Amino acid sequence: MRYNFELALRGLRRFPKSSVLVVLTVALGLAACMTTLTLLHVLSADPLPGRSQDLYLAWVNTLTSKPSTSHSLNGVHPVDYRTIKLPDAEAMLGAHKAVQQTALADMTAVVSNEDGTRKQENQTLLATTSSFMPMFGVTLRHGRDWSAAEGKAREHVAVIDTHLARQLFGTTQAVGRSIRIRKTLFRVVGVSEAYSPQPHFYDLADWTFSTGPEFHESVFLPYTSALDAGLGPDYDQYCDDASHKQFMEGFEKFGERHCDWLSYWVRLDTPHQVAAFRAWLDDYAEQRQALQGIHRAVHARLFSIPQWLTVQRVVPDSVRLNAWMAASFLLLCMANVAGLLTARFLRRSGEIGIRRALGAPRRAIFVQHVAEAAAVCVLGGVLALPLTLLGLWILRLQQHGDSSLARLDPAMFGFLFALALVVGILVGLVPAWRASRVEPGLQVKSA
């Protein structure tokens, strides 16, 4: 192997111009591929590693109006985040059919300290139940989360994150203090670490990916007391008796009991639990539909997180298309390099012939040339690293949304070199095979 490596290096130095060309071409192809794949990798990453495989979004179809799902000639189609009405959420929470369950909705409000001397505008509040934090893995730094009993009693308690605690109170030790939301004082029972999974899968209405510091929930509070304080969801989907008039004012007009606004999440650990819950959910929805005198072909749906992210098209098509384009470009570069290497290897036919004549088997010639190709391509991989970083920097410059997240992580860094090596070996196969076919006698004669 060492001998092969030495020969490869020698070969590289023998034709410096063509070596530079090959390395550059490989580097370009690898960098294009890595740039697009890194963005794809970041956008399609698991939002909650270790937990996401057990979480499911449950949806029941109980609106008395039929929400339009039409796709117009202009491609305008209503987004459906599969939220449900409050009575259904409460009935399902009460039934306790999953390991854990919670309902949630994002709300926006101005949050201030007790006397209103410090104020933070445009804060996102997550109105939910006491199960959210253990289910979704929010870590507390100080204090505790609220209990189910406190939620039921509609107590005015809240958990705020360290960032907001510092802004309002100058310290993260905010347990026991109070925050004011509208006219209501909420007692801070806990302070949490910053929490912003990517993508923001449990409520996609406000944002999909946090592309700035403003995209995170700074307050967690019971949905019961949030409603008491006069807050409403940022987005409601559809309401009973919907007509065109409810556009943008549904919740105010129809209220929490008649509009879809809560995302309902459950934790189910085993396939058996999933099947049992699915059956129960379907039954429940069918009963509710019968009670309300409506008939729908679909009663209910249960989405795993991967299904949910696919249905909602969280990763834009353009990102996947660009990855395909880059992959075909890499293929072009590989064909190109295979050509350049063939030319280079056959230029040394004489040398190969002599080695063969001196007794080197075809296999040795083959391995030597594949090794040389791999060496060139790994060198290309090294050069591709700065090029990839440049590509990602250019992506981040384009300040529209998701691409600002594109950064190279260690996994992708390792992948780059693995890819370079695989590309090198693949690219070397054909030229090395051709080189190993060189007839010893013919070459020695004409050299």
Add this chain to the structure above:
Amino acid sequence: MGWRSMFSILRRNSLVPLLLWVQVALACAILSNVVFLAAQKLEPMLAPSGMSTRHLILASQIHSQGRAWTQGEVRGATRMLREVPGVKAVSVAMGVPLTQDIIFDLALEGSTGAKVGVNAYAGKGLVDTLGLKLVAGRDFRPSEYRATGIGGNFKTAKQPVRPIIITQALADALFGGKAVGKLAHNPEVRVHQDYRVVGVVRHLLRNQLNLANDGRSDDSVLLPDYVKSSTLLDFAIRVAPGTPSGVLKQIRKVIHDQFGPLMGPDAKAVVNFYDVLRARAFESQRDALWMFAGIALTVLIVTLVGIIGLTGFWVQKRTRQIGIRRALGARRGDILRYFMAENAMIVGAGAVFGMLLAYVGNHMLMQYYELHALPKSFLPTGAIAMLVLGQLAALGPALRASRVPPVVATRSV
């Protein structure tokens, strides 16, 4: 040397031409797809707006929280905007070009049976304020306007036949030419509504810019609606030529004073000249175009290098053969022509396969992603580029080959 000998040479040494062929096919497939994607991005940027845009100011994202703006508030603001020195015309609108805060999504079917999805703009006096050119028919009459708004408290009068102004492109698509006086209806909604064309404007850019390709940029109409009371509204404002740009500040101040209190802390009206808004609206398109240009250029360079490298090697390998042929009486021109023809043949075969690859690749990706079908007219773009590139790349090695002296044939045989 005839074609037959050329084929037999290719057949006997098939690896190098095969590699060249693969490269050309891949490059050709990538190029035609990239050119098509770039054209898709370019089309809305090149589409005529139909408006007189130089002295046009648009205001959008005026969004109230809690309740809709009343008729009095809307009228008051309009009056104050008209009083700003230099302002010639003001229209309160639902939807203005370049902004997507309000999208009127409408479908129309006319006498040709074609169904077209269009964007509508509504507002009193938009033809004048936007500076549209009527090519047939007339503007709306004051009596034809009816109240509109989002979340406002009013009743809209039923009009079984509504007047409508369409673009020339729509007149052609819906009626095959002359449109004034003809009827169209919306095939998508259950409630039947007829529209009678009263006027035709030359162009009008739709506000769903992502749909302004494939010749759909002019699929927009005007509706005779005036904004009575709404939670969301836009303004189109025309200023006199020569008005100092300070007018923008005054207009912003009026809008802020009149609408600010109800807009909530984080809402922000967008008020600017058309050209500034246009530059902003096309920012992502421009970025994408640069990217496509970069890809195309890189593909061309990589392919050029590849063809030069392989052709150069192949010529060098056959130096002795060339010498023999020269010694047997072939002229320099013959050798040059032979290598150029050989290149054209290999590249041409690659290009043909590349076109097939481009077509198949596009259709496969279309199954999974939102992607337009690659029109056949784009297939030759990559092929022609490849042929030209191939000839350019082959010229150097072919010239070198033609300079091989006949005496080479006698050496070291």
